[in-house]
Amino acid sequence: MIHVRLQPEPFDAGAELARLDAQGGGGVASFTGIVRGEGGLTELMLEHHPRMTLAMMQQLAEDAAARWDLLGVTIIHRHGALAPGAGIVFVATAARHRGAALDACASLIDRLKTQAPFWKRETFADGRQAWVEPRAGDDEAAARWLRGDG
Amino acid sequence: MDILYFAWVRERIGTDFEDVDAPADVTDLRGLIAWLATRSAGHESALKDIACLRAAVDQRFADLDASIVGAREVAIFPPVTGG
Numbered sequence: 203m204i205h206v207r208l209q210p211e212p213f214d215a216g217a218e219l220a221r222l223d224a225q226g227g228g229g230v231a232s233f234t235g236i237v238r239g240e241g242g243l244t245e246l247m248l249e250h251h252p253r254m255t256l257a258m259m260q261q262l263a264e265d266a267a268a269r270w271d272l273l274g275v276t277i278i279h280r281h282g283a284l285a286p287g288a289g290i291v292f293v294a295t296a297a298r299h300r301g302a303a304l305d306a307c308a309s310l311i312d313r314l315k316t317q318a319p320f321w322k323r324e325t326f327a328d329g330r331q332a333w334v335e336p337r338a339g340d341d342e343a344a345a346r347w348l349r350g351d352g
Numbered sequence: 353m354d355i356l357y358f359a360w361v362r363e364r365i366g367t368d369f370e371d372v373d374a375p376a377d378v379t380d381l382r383g384l385i386a387w388l389a390t391r392s393a394g395h396e397s398a399l400k401d402i403a404c405l406r407a408a409v410d411q412r413f414a415d416l417d418a419s420i421v422g423a424r425e426v427a428i429f430p431p432v433t434g435g
Contacts, residue, residue, distance in 0.1 A: 235435055254411040291435050311435055318434035321359035333360045336431045
C-alpha cells in the first residue's frame, strides 16, 4: 500500500508506523527528518512546486515498492514555515524481511534529497536569511542506489 | 508558455510566474534562460549564472540543452534540497 502526502501540518509518526505494522510483513523501517536548531536558526521555510513535487514523491514511492517488493511504503513531506525540533519528512517501509525494509527506506530518503523539488530557506535570530545549498555528498548518496551498489 | 520561478530565483526576479511568448529562434532551455535574462535587472541577476540553475519542462527535470518546443510550462530554480 503506497501512501504519499505533502502537507503543512505536523504528522504523527506513531500512527503512521502502526498502519505499516499491520501490513503483515516481518519488518518496518522508518526515518524522521527533524529541523536542526543550530546556529541560531529560528525558522526553516520549505517551498515546493505546486504540481510536480507530490508527483515526484509518488513516483519515488512506486519505484521503491516495485524494486524491493514492499508491502507498504509511506512518505510524508511538510512544506511551509517550520520551527526547530519540528518533523520535516517521514519515510517508512514495510517488507517481509529487514534488508528490503531498511534499504528501501534509506534509498527513499537519499532520493528525496536530490529528486523531490523542495527548496529550504533558513531564518536566523539576527534576521539573516539564507537558501540551503545541496551538500556535495547528496548526489553521490542518491546515485549509489541507481547504480545498484547501495 | 508558463514560466515558474522558485527559491532565490523567484526572489531576485520578484515574481513566481510569468506567461511569455519566446521568440521562434529560442528552442532550448539554455536559449530560453538567456532570453529571459534580458527582461529586467532582476531577471539578469537571477539567471546570468546558468551553471547554478536547474529546470523542469512540463514538470519533468530536464537538461539545459533540452528542447522547449511545444512546452506548456518551464520551471527554473536552484538545485533542489528535499528531505
